[in-house]
Amino acid sequence: MLSIKDLYVSVEGNEILKGINLEVKPGEIHAIMGPNGSGKSTLANVIAGKEEFEVTHGEVTYNGEDLLEMAPEDRAKAGLFLSFQYPVEIPGVPMVNFLKTAVNEHRKHRDEKELTAGEFLKFMREKMELVDLHAQLTNRSVNEGFSGGEKKKNEIFQMALLEPRLAILDETDSGLDIDALKTVAHGVNALRRPDNATIVVTHYQRLLEYIIPDYVHVLLGGKIVKSAGKELAFQLEEKGYDWIKQENGK
Amino acid sequence: MSVLVEKADLSLKYTAHFNDVKESLREDSADVLNAPRNKAFHDFVMQGIPTRKNENYKYTNLQPQFFPEYRFIHRREPAKVDLNAAFRCDVPQLDTHLAFIFNGWYYENNQQVGQLPKGVILESLEKMAHEKPELLAKYASLANTGDDPLVALNTAFAKDGYFLYVPKNTTIEKPIQLINFLQANQDAFVTQRNFIYVEEGADVKIISCDHTLNLNTYLNNSVTEVFVGANANFEYYTLQNQHNSTTSLNSLFIHQERDSKATTHYSSLHGGVIRNNLKFMLDGENAEANLYGMAFIDRKQHVDNFTQVIHAKPHCLSNQVYKNVLDDESTGAFAGRIHVVRDAQKTNAFQRNNNLLLTDKATMQTKPQLIIDADDVKCSHGATVGQIDEEALFYIRARGIEESKARLMMMNAFAHEVVQRISVEPLRDRIDELVDKRLKGEVARCHECAYNCEC
Numbered sequence: 001m002l003s004i005k006d007l008y009v010s011v012e013g014n015e016i017l018k019g020i021n022l023e024v025k026p027g028e029i030h031a032i033m034g035p036n037g038s039g040k041s042t043l044a045n046v047i048a049g050k051e052e053f054e055v056t057h058g059e060v061t062y063n064g065e066d067l068l069e070m071a072p073e074d075r076a077k078a079g080l081f082l083s084f085q086y087p088v089e090i091p092g093v094p095m096v097n098f099l100k101t102a103v104n105e106h107r108k109h110r111d112e113k114e115l116t117a118g119e120f121l122k123f124m125r126e127k128m129e130l131v132d133l134h135a136q137l138t139n140r141s142v143n144e145g146f147s148g149g150e151k152k153k154n155e156i157f158q159m160a161l162l163e164p165r166l167a168i169l170d171e172t173d174s175g176l177d178i179d180a181l182k183t184v185a186h187g188v189n190a191l192r193r194p195d196n197a198t199i200v201v202t203h204y205q206r207l208l209e210y211i212i213p214d215y216v217h218v219l220l221g222g223k224i225v226k227s228a229g230k231e232l233a234f235q236l237e238e239k240g241y242d243w244i245k246q247e248n249g250k
Numbered sequence: 251m252s253v254l255v256e257k258a259d260l261s262l263k264y265t266a267h268f269n270d271v272k273e274s275l276r277e278d279s280a281d282v283l284n285a286p287r288n289k290a291f292h293d294f295v296m297q298g299i300p301t302r303k304n305e306n307y308k309y310t311n312l313q314p315q316f317f318p319e320y321r322f323i324h325r326r327e328p329a330k331v332d333l334n335a336a337f338r339c340d341v342p343q344l345d346t347h348l349a350f351i352f353n354g355w356y357y358e359n360n361q362q363v364g365q366l367p368k369g370v371i372l373e374s375l376e377k378m379a380h381e382k383p384e385l386l387a388k389y390a391s392l393a394n395t396g397d398d399p400l401v402a403l404n405t406a407f408a409k410d411g412y413f414l415y416v417p418k419n420t421t422i423e424k425p426i427q428l429i430n431f432l433q434a435n436q437d438a439f440v441t442q443r444n445f446i447y448v449e450e451g452a453d454v455k456i457i458s459c460d461h462t463l464n465l466n467t468y469l470n471n472s473v474t475e476v477f478v479g480a481n482a483n484f485e486y487y488t489l490q491n492q493h494n495s496t497t498s499l500n501s502l503f504i505h506q507e508r509d510s511k512a513t514t515h516y517s518s519l520h521g522g523v524i525r526n527n528l529k530f531m532l533d534g535e536n537a538e539a540n541l542y543g544m545a546f547i548d549r550k551q552h553v554d555n556f557t558q559v560i561h562a563k564p565h566c567l568s569n570q571v572y573k574n575v576l577d578d579e580s581t582g583a584f585a586g587r588i589h590v591v592r593d594a595q596k597t598n599a600f601q602r603n604n605n606l607l608l609t610d611k612a613t614m615q616t617k618p619q620l621i622i623d624a625d626d627v628k629c630s631h632g633a634t635v636g637q638i639d640e641e642a643l644f645y646i647r648a649r650g651i652e653e654s655k656a657r658l659m660m661m662n663a664f665a666h667e668v669v670q671r672i673s674v675e676p677l678r679d680r681i682d683e684l685v686d687k688r689l690k691g692e693v694a695r696c697h698e699c700a701y702n703c704e705c
Contacts (some may be wrong), residue, residue, distance in 0.1 A: 048648050076650035086679070088645040092663025102649040109650070141663070142645075156651065 001026050001197055002047070002067075002166055007058035009039075009046055016042045018222035020058070024166065031200045031208055031233060035241045038199045041085055043219070044170040047199075048082035049075050062166070076102075077109040078149040079165030079196075083155040083172050090142040096143050099124065103161055104215050117164035131187040148175040156187040163191070168199045173207035185210030203235035218244055255312055260316055261298060268406060275407065279459055280379035282386045283408055283443075290395040290405035297399035306398070309583030309615045310525050310554040312457050312694045315497040318467050320439035322617060323353045324409060326376075329433075334361045340393040343676035346427035346457060353432060354470070355410045364424075369417035372426060378413040385415055385447055386424065392503035398527065400499050404473040408443035411472070418479070419451040425487075425674055426456050432470060432496065433463035443473035450479035450507070455674060458488040460498060460521075467495040474500075480507040480534060487672060489681070490518045494551060501527040508534025508563070515672055518545035518553050519688050528557045532566040532594075544668040546688045548577035550614035558587045559603075561594040561627075570601040573668050575661055575689070576612035587619040597627040605635045606664050634670055661689045 002024040009017035016039045016195060024030055034040050046053045047060065049072030060067040090098070093232075103123070104114040120235065128135065131153045143151055152172055159167055188198065188211050197211065200211055208230065216226055216232040217224045220241070225248050236244075241245060267537045268291050299316045300307035317377060347364050349372060350357035356374035363372055371378065373384075379386055395402035412428060416528045432440060448454055490498060498521050504512050515606045518524050530539045545553040559568045574582045584603040605614040618631035638660050646656035666686050672678035 050644055071653065072644060072647040073650050073652045073656075076648055082648050084645065084648075085650075088639075088642045090639075090642045090645065090660070090663060092666040093646075093659050098646065098649070098659070101651055101655070105650040105652070105655075162649065 001063060003061045005059050007046070007060060008056045009042060010014065010054045010056050011042070011052060015056070016053075016222055017046070020222075020224060022221065022224065023175030024199060025197045026165075026197055028044060028215065029198045029200065029211060029213045031202060031213035031216045031230075032148060032219055033205070033216060033233065033236060036203070038219045040219050041170055044082060044085075044168045044199070044201050047168055048072060048080065048235045062208070073105070076162070077106055081159050081162055081167045083152075083159060083167065084170040085171040087143045087146075087151040087155055089144045089146075091144050093142045095138045095140055095142055096121075099138070099158065099161055100157070106162055127157060130160050130190055131157045132183050133157050149177065149180040152176055152184055153180065153187075156184050160191055165196045166199070167191075167196070168201065170201045171203065172200070173202055173204065181207060182210060183195065205233045208233045220244060220248060259314065261295065264299070264403075265295060269320065271322070271527070275324060275409065276452045276663070278407060279376065280383060282379050282383050282389050283376070286390045287397065287406050290402045293395040294399050294402035294406060297402060298400055304399070306556060306585075308511055308617075309581075309585070310523070311525075312497070312499075312525075312550065315469055315523055318437050318469075320437050320438045320467075320469060322407070323355070323441075324407065324435065325650070326355050326358070326410065327353065328537045329357060329359075330447040333357055333360065333429075333431065334359065336547060338587050342461070344425075344427070344450065344674070344680065346425045347422070348427045348429070349412065351412060351428060351430045351442060353434060353438065354430075354440040354472070356412050367420050367422055369420060370422060371413065371415040371472065373413050374410055375413040376410040376442055382415075384412075386445060388447075388477060389445060389475070392477075392505055392529075392531070393473050393501065398501065400471055400525075400527070401473055401501050401692075402440055404443060404471050404501070407441040407471075408473070409441065411442040411444040411474075413444070414446045414454070414456075416448045416452040416454045418449040420449075421453040423692075425677070426454065428456065428458045428462045430458065430470075430472075431463055432468045432492070433607070434466055434468070437467040438469075440468060440470040440472065443570050444472065446474065446476040446484075448476070448478045448482045448484050451481045452479065453483040455485040456487065457674070457677060458486065460488070460490045462492040462496055465493060465495065469497040469499070471499045472501070474502045476504045476512070477514050478504060478506045478510045481509040482507075483510070484512045485513045485515075485673060486513065487674070487677060488517065490516065490521050490524055492521045494522045494549065496521050496550075497523045501529075503530045503531075504539070505528045505533055506537040506539065509536045510534065511538045511540075513540040513671075513673075514542065515668075516520070516543040516545075516555065517685075518543070519684060520551075521553070522551060524553045525552075526555045528555070528558075531562060532568065533562045535563050535565045537563070537566045539566070540671070541568070541570040542668050542671045543572040544665055544685075545574045545582060546665070546685065547574070547580040547582065549580060550578070551580045552582070554583040554585075556583075556585050558589065559599065560597060561588070561590040561597045564593065564595045564597065566575065566594070567598045568600070570603075571668055571671070573665060574605045574614060575608065575664065576605065576614055577608040579609070579611045583615040583617075584615040584633070585619065586631070587621065588629060588631070589621040590624050590629065592623040594624045595626040597624060597629070599627070599629045601631040603633040604664070605633075606661065607635060607637055658689055662686055665689075
């Protein structure tokens with residue numbers, strides 16, 4: 001589904017990613033862990049199509065297509081979803097309009113009939129229950145005045161509406177209390193299907209108690225230095241990152 | 251020819267013209283209009299055609315706009331078509347008392363004014379100056395000819411415009427809609443003078459729409475004086491939608507008595523050079539003034555909003571929100587002055603100007619000015635000039651919305667704050683739609699007219 005080969009990425013001349021290789025297949029959950037500044041968020045944003053990152057080498061294909069050639073909106077319509085680490089507040093853009101436009105862009109892309117306002121509201125209400133998002137929030141502007149937890153729930157709510165095939169959760173657990181964390185994890189698990197995949201980018205092992213990964217990768221200094229099964233997450237929780245750093249001579 | 255000589259020539263040209271017509275200007279006009287003419291013209295000559303040297307016109311040099319060989323429309327000329335038939339404001343739910351002003355003159359054949367409440371007068375200024383001079387006793391008292399050359403020139407040339415009188419405690423439920431048309435067979439200089447008298451406890455909403463009906467070059471210099479009595483409510487919405495060879499100069503003066511509320515709302519959708527002067531005098535306690543404006547300009551268009559709010563009495567509130575979206579090589583300016591005079595304690599005065607530049611070539615000048623001579627006041631001002639927030643743009647695109655649509659969403663969002671201040675719902679919806687069209691680059695035509703001009 002997603003194939004990353006020897007990916008090098010720079011921001012303003014600083015090399016952040018230095019040869020990433022990653023294969024994600026349908027049905028899999030991959031966790032990407034690593035200390036601050038290791039390049040986790042950069043990787044997530046490059047996959048989503050953020051333009052300020054410069055790919056200097058390597059390739060990324062998504063279902064056989066060259067992902068790096070696609071505009072962010074085309075990636076989204078092809079089934080890619082990024083849950084933002086810092087969801088952006090957009091004053092003046094009503095949540096409902098934003099979500100309805102997004103959903104209908106996806107439907108048009110799939111040659112499905114666009115939803116009317118009424119149909120959309122019904123659809124929206126269904127999906128809201130999943131993440132226990134307060135109905136009043138949809139009357140606001142996008143993310144405006146949302147608490148940290150509400151913003152993260154709102155990301156998963158959007159994921160529920162857009163039904164992506166590959167979701168990347170960038171530090172979705174940061175800033176969440178345990179109840180919110182469970183709600184978010186529940187939402188993610190409920191959206192799992194055999195034909196979709198998830199990449200969980202996280203600093204801590206905490207979220208992985210609720211979203212069980214098939215693979216855990218450790219990103220260090222812009223490279224994936226270790227890949228293993230879910231047990232790696234527990235090892236990291238116990239021992240920190242230092243032993244891996246030592247293993248890699250850093 | 252040197253620039254200096256051209257400038258001197260230009261002033262001389264207007265002086266020569268005034269001398270030619272000053273006797274005929276007096277014909278048909280009542281004394282109240284004639285009395286200030288000569289002094290007004292003298293004031294105009296003393297101040298000159300505004301250039302950047304005039305501090306109040308620092309961002310708008312009007313010399314080039316005064317240069318063309320205009321025909322002056324100093325006499326009432328019959329419209330060549332029946333405006334009642336030619337014009338259809340295609341806002342179906344907008345039910346208004348409708349009147350036309352043709353090249354600055356109140357149209358003699360207005361048929362759609364409908365039934366106004368008892369005592370309300372909506373008429374030609376020229377006519378009312380003859381018939382009800384007592385209601386025009388305050389004519390030219392707000393619009394001081396010594397302060398502004400455009401006001402001076404307007405007062406010197408003033409022949410007609412609309413006159414509105416709303417008697418005490420009278421509420422006009424439906425808005426009054428005034429359509430200002432410009433249509434001449436050659437380049438024309440138009441002067442429009444309006445007078446509005448809203449008595450104590452009265453309530454009126456005005457929608458003023460500016461349109462051009464052909465592609466000639468126009469300069470329209472209008473002055474409107476408004477007196478808002480105690481406890482009265484006055485709302486004034488204006489939609490400026492003219493072509494690129496139009497210079498639209500508008501000065502609006504509002505005098506407010508205690509407990510009154512006045513709201514002005516300018517939507518500048520299209521025009522070559524637009525200058526809006528607004529001067530509010532809060533002259534009674536607990537008066538409230540709201541000044542809103544938004545402009546969407548492109549190519550080489552220019553919009554300059556110049557506001558002055560004078561807090562002359564304590565416990566008043568004023569609030570200004572101006573927003574501009576500038577594309578291509580367009581230029582904009584906002585200068586807002588708040589003056590709190592001595593003893594106007596407990597004043598609340600706010601001002602904000604936000605601007606969105608869509609290209610590197612568009613420029614915006616913004617100049618807040620606070621003069622505060624009282625010590626117990628709350629005043630604030632803020633101005634921003636920026637581009638579209640790239641982070642927000644990426645966020646929207648990352649949800650599958652294409653870039654152009656995402657940009658449009660953000661521009662609409664930017665304007666939304668000002669659009670939503672319109673209290674007349676069908677007008678608000680329509681302006682929302684026009685703004686959307688304008689931002690999409692489509693022709694935001696707001697009326698179905700019999701003319702297929704590119705205006």
